[in-house]
Amino acid sequence: MKKNLLIILGSSLLILVMALMPFFGACAPEEPPPPPPEEEEEEPPPPPPKVYKVCISQIVTHPDLDSNRQGIMDAMAEEGFIEGENVDFIIRNAQGDMTVAVSIADYYVSLKPDIIHAITTPMAQTTVAAAEGTDISIIFSSVTDPVTAGLVPSWTEAAPNVTGVSDWFEMPPQVEFVLSVLPDIKILGTAYNPGEVNAAVQIEILNDVAPDYGLTIVEATAATTADVYAAGMSLVGRCDAVWIPTCNTVGGVGIESIIKVGEEHQLPIFGSAVGMVETGLVGGASCDYYWIGKQAGYMAARILKGESPADIPPMKSAVSTVVYPAAAERMGITIPQAVIDEADIVIEE
Amino acid sequence: MSENKSLLQLRGITKIFSRGTIDEVNALDNINLDVNAEDYITIIGSNGAGKTTMLNVVAGVFPPERGGKIIVNGIDITGLSEYKHAAYVGRVYQDPNIGTAAKMTIEENLAMAVLRGQTRGLRAASNKQRRELFHSALAPLGLGLEDRLNALVGTLSSGQRQAVALVMATISKPALLLLDEHIANLDPKTAQIVLELTEMIVKKEKMTTMMVTHNMELALRYGSRLIMMHEGKIVVDLNEEQKAGLTINDLVSAFEKASGRRFIEDKILLRR
Amino acid sequence: MLDVVSGILSFSFYEGLVFGLVAIGVYLTLRVLAFPDLTVDGSYTLGGGMAAVLIVAGVHPFLAMLAAIGVGLCAGLVTGLLNTKLRLPALLAGILMMVGLWSVNLRVMGGANVSLLREVTAFDKVAELLGLRSGSIVVSITVALVLAVIVFFVLNWFLRTEIGLSLRACGDNEQMVRSLGVDTDKNILLGCSISNGLVALAGAMVAQGQGFADVGMGIGMIVMGLASVIIGEALFRPRGVARLLVAAVGGAFVYRLFITVALRLGMAPGDLKLITAVLVIIALAIPFIQKKLRREWIPPAVRW
Numbered sequence: 001m002k003k004n005l006l007i008i009l010g011s012s013l014l015i016l017v018m019a020l021m022p023f024f025g026a027c028a029p030e031e032p033p034p035p036p037p038e039e040e041e042e043e044p045p046p047p048p049p050k051v052y053k054v055c056i057s058q059i060v061t062h063p064d065l066d067s068n069r070q071g072i073m074d075a076m077a078e079e080g081f082i083e084g085e086n087v088d089f090i091i092r093n094a095q096g097d098m099t100v101a102v103s104i105a106d107y108y109v110s111l112k113p114d115i116i117h118a119i120t121t122p123m124a125q126t127t128v129a130a131a132e133g134t135d136i137s138i139i140f141s142s143v144t145d146p147v148t149a150g151l152v153p154s155w156t157e158a159a160p161n162v163t164g165v166s167d168w169f170e171m172p173p174q175v176e177f178v179l180s181v182l183p184d185i186k187i188l189g190t191a192y193n194p195g196e197v198n199a200a201v202q203i204e205i206l207n208d209v210a211p212d213y214g215l216t217i218v219e220a221t222a223a224t225t226a227d228v229y230a231a232g233m234s235l236v237g238r239c240d241a242v243w244i245p246t247c248n249t250v251g252g253v254g255i256e257s258i259i260k261v262g263e264e265h266q267l268p269i270f271g272s273a274v275g276m277v278e279t280g281l282v283g284g285a286s287c288d289y290y291w292i293g294k295q296a297g298y299m300a301a302r303i304l305k306g307e308s309p310a311d312i313p314p315m316k317s318a319v320s321t322v323v324y325p326a327a328a329e330r331m332g333i334t335i336p337q338a339v340i341d342e343a344d345i346v347i348e349e
Numbered sequence: 350m351s352e353n354k355s356l357l358q359l360r361g362i363t364k365i366f367s368r369g370t371i372d373e374v375n376a377l378d379n380i381n382l383d384v385n386a387e388d389y390i391t392i393i394g395s396n397g398a399g400k401t402t403m404l405n406v407v408a409g410v411f412p413p414e415r416g417g418k419i420i421v422n423g424i425d426i427t428g429l430s431e432y433k434h435a436a437y438v439g440r441v442y443q444d445p446n447i448g449t450a451a452k453m454t455i456e457e458n459l460a461m462a463v464l465r466g467q468t469r470g471l472r473a474a475s476n477k478q479r480r481e482l483f484h485s486a487l488a489p490l491g492l493g494l495e496d497r498l499n500a501l502v503g504t505l506s507s508g509q510r511q512a513v514a515l516v517m518a519t520i521s522k523p524a525l526l527l528l529d530e531h532i533a534n535l536d537p538k539t540a541q542i543v544l545e546l547t548e549m550i551v552k553k554e555k556m557t558t559m560m561v562t563h564n565m566e567l568a569l570r571y572g573s574r575l576i577m578m579h580e581g582k583i584v585v586d587l588n589e590e591q592k593a594g595l596t597i598n599d600l601v602s603a604f605e606k607a608s609g610r611r612f613i614e615d616k617i618l619l620r621r
Numbered sequence: 622m623l624d625v626v627s628g629i630l631s632f633s634f635y636e637g638l639v640f641g642l643v644a645i646g647v648y649l650t651l652r653v654l655a656f657p658d659l660t661v662d663g664s665y666t667l668g669g670g671m672a673a674v675l676i677v678a679g680v681h682p683f684l685a686m687l688a689a690i691g692v693g694l695c696a697g698l699v700t701g702l703l704n705t706k707l708r709l710p711a712l713l714a715g716i717l718m719m720v721g722l723w724s725v726n727l728r729v730m731g732g733a734n735v736s737l738l739r740e741v742t743a744f745d746k747v748a749e750l751l752g753l754r755s756g757s758i759v760v761s762i763t764v765a766l767v768l769a770v771i772v773f774f775v776l777n778w779f780l781r782t783e784i785g786l787s788l789r790a791c792g793d794n795e796q797m798v799r800s801l802g803v804d805t806d807k808n809i810l811l812g813c814s815i816s817n818g819l820v821a822l823a824g825a826m827v828a829q830g831q832g833f834a835d836v837g838m839g840i841g842m843i844v845m846g847l848a849s850v851i852i853g854e855a856l857f858r859p860r861g862v863a864r865l866l867v868a869a870v871g872g873a874f875v876y877r878l879f880i881t882v883a884l885r886l887g888m889a890p891g892d893l894k895l896i897t898a899v900l901v902i903i904a905l906a907i908p909f910i911q912k913k914l915r916r917e918w919i920p921p922a923v924r925w
């Protein structure tokens with residue numbers, strides 16, 4: 001009996017100490033800069049270089065959002081804002097829980113940082129709400145429609161403290177890419193989470209654009225990642241190929257299930273983001289989230305150097321064509337050589 | 350309208366369980382009974398005789414088969430749901446846990462009971478007047494419960510709980526009081542106390558009472574009328590004069606004569 | 622250091638109040654009525670979505686919140702009807718409502734997300750009154766506290782009325798209540814309605830605070846409510862209606878406190894949930910360990 005008690009107590013204490021260690025580290029007072037040893041004059045020592053506080057938050061983990069974050073950090077480094085030297089990056093992830101997202105936003109605002117990077121729509125919305133009344137600069141990225149989301153007043157005008165990079169892309173190039181690989185298809189399937197506004201918007205536009213190309217669209221929906229496989233399976237036999245929008249549920253966290261369906265049933269799957277394609281899709285006229293992240297990083301650099309966010313209008317995303325020949329083979333098709341030659345990114349295995 | 354002002358009339362009450370299966374049993378078989386105001390009936394019988402089933406039917410727990418009628422004070426209440434029967438019927442169960450709410454105080458339990466059959470509204474459930482009422486209802490029991498209105502019922506002993514259940518069943522003065530072997534789970538000393546409390550309340554409030562018991566001696570000693578049931582029928586019905594002075598052996602003979610069977614329930618015969 | 626601690630405590634206090642409303646709603650069904658109601662995930666979002674849509678349409682935020690309570694009441698009523706009239710088991714009724722409301726919410730909101738960033742919310746109104754910026758924690762706490770206090774007094778009074786008492790007795794001994802002449806079906810309907818009305822109110826509050834209503838905002842609310850109620854009972858051991866209500870809010874506060882602390886510690890992002898769970902386990906193990914050390918009698922485990 002006593003031995004069990006000791007084990008419980010001991011492990012709890014251990015976990016507690018481990019959990020609190022970074023806390024103690026964060027609380028350590030900042031060391032004053034060492035005075036230059038030879039300085040004898042009355043001149044005060046030069047002020048220490050300013051360390052910028054930059055907070056980055058995202059709603060959930062998946063390859064594209066993670067590339068977004070990496071792009072931000074890399075771009076800022078290019079512009080002279082290097083982690084460990086003059087920038088302190090604080091990074092949090094809401095793990096798909098919206099109440100945690102609110103917590104993160106409140107936490108960031110309390111830190112009074114120089115910049116907050118908010119990745120994805122709900123994260124950006126709650127950050128802007130939490131920062132209302134302060135003058136913290138907020139840069140959003142991977143927000144499909146920042147105007148409807150209330151982040152900026154219009155596509156050409158930034159808000160006083162808010163600007164950013166949208167992952168909005170034009171639909172025709174998406175469809176045209178699919179047709180360049182499979183010119184004879186008639187029915188295009190898609191799977192998405194109608195609970196994600198970014199995905200819903202894209203599907204609406206897809207339905208508008210498709211008839212111009214003689215295509216019929218067939219939809220499957222997945223409310224959670226657990227439903228993605230079933231959604232994918234429901235498309236088998238109902239369409240000639242599948243296109244996945246930038247949807248966190250289906251194109252992000254659930255993409256592996258879709259790939260499984262595509263490979264098992266020889267159904268070619270196209271994507272709209274580089275990370276999505278890299279995981280194993282045929283290809284796509286894809287949003288490069290790393291590129292988006294970099295644009296956001298450049299914006300941050302401009303702001304830190306003195307520009308006001310209001311002067312930086314929001315950006316839309318550019319698209320790069322990506323192909324993954326080996327993945328295409330696994331799904332039963334061969335990408336025409338001409339398409340491979342023209343592609344911006346070719347993924348080798 | 351009968352001259353005799355029957356409080357409760359049971360007409361053609363039949364109850365069949367597990368109809369159509371091997372276990373089909375005729376728990377009640379065409380029971381006809383008139384209970385008069387202020388009758389204190391003790392009901393006795395072997396296991397499966399239908400005693401508790403009869404109480405359940407009167408209380409509305411389940412309806413009788415089609416054709417049966419239950420009439421209380423001239424009102425036909427057959428087929429009404431259990432909570433509608435509650436206006437007419439106060440009940441004390443064998444298990445003290447069923448009749449009271451353990452996680453609520455004595456005061457709250459009584460506050461629930463005092464509104465039996467009435468619509469409940471948004472008035473405070475308990476006020477000074479009601480507390481005084483509870484006090485005067487509990488004081489005659491002599492158990493000190495009237496000073497412990499804020500005690501959780503779950504902390505009381507079985508006997509005390511049963512006493513509270515008794516008060517709860519009678520405080521709103523329902524037409525009928527049904528006692529279903531309510532002292533069977535208590536130790537002899539406590540059982541005696543609760544029995545005497547029952548006597549006291551029944552006499553004081555002049556309650557029409559039906560008490561089911563396994564104890565022949567009790568059935569003879571208490572009550573103004575004795576009913577014996579067997580296989581869903583009433584086989585013996587003795588009024589006050591008829592039962593006065595009877596012994597258990599007399600009762601057993603009366604049973605055998607009425608039912609044509611030997612009476613072989615050891616449990617009942619051996620109870621003292 | 623002091624402002625870090627005060628930041629953590631004040632934010633957790635705000636969240637404790639807001640999710641305390643959800644906890645009180647769950648307490649009403651789970652404990653008072655002994656009815657495990659999973660509708661919460663759906664009614665929370667319904668309240669948030671309804672309030673958001675109305676505010677965008679120009680309705681005064683306070684009225685929008687009243688409307689949110691209204692739809693919450695309706696949602697709870699349907700759950701209750703599924704159980705009492707169609708005889709669906711309580712758990713199933715709640716699950717079906719939770720699932721069905723997801724689609725209803727998409728319709729109510731006209732999409733997956735309704736932005737409130739450019740709208741005047743209740744928080745903005747209060748901020749104006751207090752002369753502070755509307756994102757400030759003082760404003761948030763004021764709004765949450767006022768609502769929580771109102772709810773507390775109303776429920777505290779209600780649960781002591783004749784109807785309220787019969788609701789409480791229902792969860793304790795339904796058989797007894799029926800034999801005392803109470804229509805227990807009506808009690809279930811009343812309790813479920815009130816509970817989901819409260820939860821919808823919480824959703825309406827949160828939507829305005831976070832700047833948007835989203836169809837996914839309710840996911841996990843029932844877990845949060847259950848955890849808050851159970852943690853509150855374990856830590857505060859309340860007796861009596863008033864203390865039970867406070868304990869529900871207290872449990873929500875403790876649970877959110879641990880999440881906030883774990884978040885600010887900056888663990889690897891994936892570990893946040895584990896750390897939260899571990900902290901809660903430690904918190905609940907403390908009374909148990911204390912008893913063991915004092916060789917006191919330990920009561921048997923409860924199932925829920």
